[in-house]
Amino acid sequence: PTTRNFNFVVSEMDGAPDGFNKTMLVVNGLFPGPTIEANQGDQIVVTVTNQLSTRTTIHWHGLYQNGTNYYDGTASVTECGIPPGESLTYDFSVAEFSGTTWWHLQLTHVDTQYTDGIEGALIIHPTSYPSNFPTWDEDLVVELADVYHTISSTIVSEYLSGTSSPSGQSGLALETPDSGAINGIGQYDGSTNYFDFNLQPNKTYRLRLIHEGSAAQIRFSIDYHALTVIEADSTLTEPYTVEGITLAVAQRYSVLITTNQTAEPQGNYWIRAELISGLTVSGTNSDIRGIIRYDNSTDTPTTSTDPGVPNSGLSDLNVASLTPAISNTPPSSTKSYTVDFSIGVTSSGGAIAAMNGTSWTPLSGTSTLLQIVDAAKNGSTYAAEGSSVEPDNQFIITEDDIQVVDLLLVNTGPGAHPFHLHGHTPYVMGFGTGSFDGTGLNTVNPITRDTYLVPSGGWLMARFITDNPGIWTIHCHIAWHMAAGLLMQVNSLPSKSSQFDIPQAILDQCSA
Ligand code: C2O
Missing domain, CATH: 2.60.40.420 (Cupredoxins -  blue copper proteins)
Incomplete structure (x- = not known):
């Protein structure tokens, strides 16, 4: 495979994308940031240097990071964030992925930063297109x-x-x-x-x-x-x-x-x-x-x-x-979860999100992945589904073999929410307004995609296969909602997630 090397320097600068001068946070002085372009099968190596006074990360939206969950770039979930003045080299393969996506900063609470400009395109050309697929110049x-x-x-x-x-x-x-x-x-x-x-x-x-x-x-x-x-x-x-x-x-x-x-x-x-x-x-x-x-x-x-x-x-x-060009009948589900969510108001009038009654709060000085790996080293189990030690930051722990999960997202409030699950491309089995009554699913040839809109006061069924070990966040992609805690984590193949050999540079971040 070809290795594609990139250097990203994250810094603050003034800019005026719409003619109004404002403070921006950018990569290599650009808004949008540099485009990463590669071929399926390549190895992508990006050294990110943080010149901000706060921590930063880069998340590669939609990529699978199969075997490299620790490079998913999600603060407090898979890493602690790159401290000011430091760098981190993300090094991952795009053997299984092709298509149009983007990269962006992903701090998972309080700070959003990508709103200020830390974002760019990520284009992976497939090894081949289906025969009869349209062509372009x-x-x-x-x-x-x-x-x-x-x-x-x-x-x-x-x-x-x-x-x-x-x-x-x-x-x-x-x-x-x-x-x-x-x-x-x-x-x-x-x-x-x-x-x-x-x-x-x-x-x-x-x-x-x-x-x-x-x-x-x-x-x-x-x-x-x-x-x-x-x-x-x-x-x-x-x-x-x-x-x-x-x-x-x-x-x-x-x-x-x-x-x-x-x-x-x-x-x-x-x-x-x-x-x-x-x-x-x-x-x-x-x-x-x-x-x-x-x-x-x-x-x-x-x-x-x-x-x-x-x-x-x-x-x-x-x-x-929308119909996929390569038809794909989804396997039957072996497990189902329902997650309801909404945005509420605190006593002081601020926004607070809830997913199954809990608002996500970030860990500090550690990450979920690190805790899981440490627990395994100490011979203990980090948390079991539904157990009293299940952490506040919410988990779906699936069984230790590959499952086909039906995840029913129920939006109990107003407004549509674009949901995204890291590391997977679910089948969008169906969606609708009102409550799900067991009908309205497309089991024949549903579209697969990584960001899907859950209708206002409605539901959406996403089916995904837990074949990619690691801790993956699932969240609303509206920046303010994510900051309000509209986020939870999925542990796929827990016995494998707990065995990751986390790179020293990521361990060092957490103690810095
Ligand atoms: Cu664009 Cu958490 O992802």
């Missing part, structure tokens, strides 16, 4: 995000303490984004700086859309151009042509577009990234734009209202209609 990465002018540590502490936010919201109101960005460029307060792609006419482009934001859903479209979906998260799909796509935080889609439009205005078309935050505060710009140019056209598009794709009869993506 060129590959482009489109990184979308909601943008906040206030540093995330302030937003989060206000959210958790119930003091009013900079924009005057309080309690459970999500902090409303000030604007958004397409590949690091957005517009606020009249700014007319646009990210643009110069494309050649009559070609097919694959756009890899990645939602690297924190809270708002984003609807993506390109004036006059149909989007043919061919990938959802990192799963290749049957081609599905739509007018627009709404991405929840951390979701990805690859779409094909063909540059054969002749509609007015000729040669330049708006890319639209519309933030859907549920809240509008004056000053917010939710209408973020970029430009597709043909043949170096230099004009700015003049279309103000979204024209869609005229006369196409297309509508927006319906996630329930």
Whole structure:
């Protein structure tokens, strides 16, 4: 396998992605950060040097880290975080993974940091594509995000303490984004700086859309151009042509577009990234734009209202209609769990999340993985499912052989939540509003993906196979919710997780 080496330096700097100057936390001075591109089977080696005054980590969203759970980059779960001034080399294989994903910082409480800019694309090209899979001429990465002018540590502490936010919201109101960005460029307060792609006419482009934001859903479209979906998260799909796509935080889609439009205005078309935050505060710009140019056209598009794709009869993506390109009948489940969750309010008016009644709190000076490995060395069992020593930070301990787990996520509150389980790509068996009545599951050819939206007041059934040893977090990917404790851990194959030989550099972090 080819080894791909990267050096990431995490630092603080000032930047103005949308024209408003703010403090950012970035990798190598870039927002978004550097793209990691590799082929399936490669070894990826990233040395991360922390120049911040707080700890940091990098998590590789959606990757399996099979055999290297300690490099999953999740503070307090798989490591203690890289202390200020120190570095850590993450070293892992992508033999089993291919597709479009991203990397981001993952502290699991209080601090979110990736909101401030520590994020970037991660593209792994597969060894092969299915026969008859569509083809394209060129590959482009489109990184979308909601943008906040206030540093995330302030937003989060206000959210958790119930003091009013900079924009005057309080309690459970999500902090409303000030604007958004397409590949690091957005517009606020009249700014007319646009990210643009110069494309050649009559070609097919694959756009890899990645939602690297924190809270708002984003609807993506390109004036006059149909989007043919061919990938959802990192799963290749049957081609599905739509007018627009709404991405929840951390979701990805690859779409094909063909540059054969002749509609007015000729040669330049708006890319639209519309933030859907549920809240509008004056000053917010939710209408973020970029430009597709043909043949170096230099004009700015003049279309103000979204024209869609005229006369196409297309509508927006319906996630329930996504079908994997390589059909995969899921194995029957051998075990089921129900996890209900909601966001509540503390007596002081701050937000607090609960999953099965418990809000996740981070360990300090250690990680769950380290505790498990230490317990095994001392001949003791760390915790057993349902036992009185089951730690507060919540566990699902599965049996010691491979299980097929049906995880029913029940959202007992308002608002949809994008859930993500590390280290696995579950089958999304079904979802709906109201309570699950045992029906509505697709057992024939469900989509697999790593980030799925649990509907407001509804349910979602994720089926996954515990074939990857380690401690994996499952959490809502809305940054503020994660900080409020909407997170729990899954231990897959406990007897193997407890035998990991944790690299010395990770052990050293915890005592630093
Ligand atoms: Cu994008 Cu915990 O993951």
